[in-house]
Amino acid sequence: MEILKVEALNKRFGEYQVLKNINFSVNKGELISIIGRSGCGKTTLLRCINCLETFDSGYLRVSDIEIDKRNGQKQNNNGNQDFETKAQKIRRKVGMLFQSLNLFPHLTVLENITLAPIVVKKEPKEKAIQEALILLEKVGLKGYENRYPYQLSGGQSQRVAIARSLAMNPEIMLYDEPTSALDPELVGEVLNVMIDLHKEGMTQIVVTHAMNFAKTASNLVVYMESGEIIEIGTPQKIFESPNDPRTEAYVRLFKE
Ligand SMILES: Nc1ncnc2c1ncn2[C@@H]1O[C@H](COP(=O)(O)OP(=O)(O)OP(=O)(O)O)[C@@H](O)[C@H]1O
Ligand SMILES: [Mg+2]
Structure with missing residues (x-):
């Protein structure tokens, strides 16, 4: 089942065309x-x-959310608002991990993982904690829930960051x-x-x-x-x- 599709996507930074006619799709x-x-x-x-x-032209579909800027479709006055609404839905479906500095330094491992489920998904705290502990075990960090990011190695930090993304069910x-x-x-x-x-x-x-x-x-x-x-x-x-x-x-x- 196709879960992601990118079609004829173009993007510029000013005069510089950074992405040129990108086409690919990804199956689940x-x-x-x-x-x-x-x-x-x-x-x-x-x-x-x-x-x-944002991108300048082309098409993006993530799961069932589409952003269509093909054929130079004219953006109406709601264009930006429309993009932002869909963008928010897409961001909820996609987890992203960067090179480093993915964790909030002033929160424990457990607080890092449960923050978004509690605040964004409105999960009850107990449920979020239960799920976080299961995810920590999955990434091989059972028992690390009360540590702060500075007490972790780089590899451990990245694994906590993966657990934190997974807590939002991307x-x-x-x-x-x-x-x-x-x-x-x-x-x-x-x-x-x-x-x-x-x-x-x-x-x-x-x-x-x-x-x-x-x-x-x-x-x-x-x-x-x-x-x-x-x-x-x-x-x-x-x-x-x-x-x-x-x-x-x-x-x-x-x-x-
Ligand atoms: N916000 C921006 N404004 C202007 N130019 C940008 C911006 N972000 C990236 N670029 C330029 O776009 C090009 C692609 O950058 P990008 O970061 O996507 O490359 P990359 O393949 O991830 O490189 P790396 O392997 O070094 O991470 C580069 O020439 C970069 O300088
Ligand atoms: Mg890069």
Whole structure:
């Protein structure tokens, strides 16, 4: 079942076209890696999917919420208001994890996880706490509920941040280089949580420089260059026999 669709999406920052005619779709339960050089537009694409950025033209559907700016559809006076209403609905369906600094420093692990369920979803506190404890166990951090973020390693912080996103029951998780700020020995514990979530059927899109993870854990790999999707394929296709010479040149950088 298709859960996300992006069609002919274009975005500029002033004169600079950062995303060019982006087309792709994601089925429920897939784990998709987005790879490409610094500045090619990966973060901007995630931010458009999560409606943290607007786009200039094209189409976005997340679950059953659509934002349609195809065929230069004229924005009426309600255009911005309409976007914001839909954007809020989309943000509720999508969890997003950044490189670092995802947690509120002055709240405990438990308070970090339960804040949004209690305040935004109006869950009773007891229920939110029960769910948070289950999520903490899921990310391998049973017993950490009363710690503060400064008492956690980078890998533990990222796992709490994943638990915090999951507490809102997202339909899709987006990750922007979730392990690139971590010491190498901590990378695996975060990636393993994503692999476990994949087994449970969570839909996930990850921007990553962890090529081995992209190669072994994802269903599909998206290669971007200069604001364009150059190629989408299975990891085997992208890493072993890409169609486009630009993909070939990029993945060659990661081979001995
Ligand atoms: N708010 C902004 N205003 C103007 N230009 C921006 C803005 N955000 C990003 N850009 C530019 O858009 C381009 C794409 O940026 P983006 O952050 O999406 O790249 P990226 O692929 O995530 O790079 P990296 O791998 O370094 O994180 C870059 O040239 C960047 O300078
Ligand atoms: Mg980025």
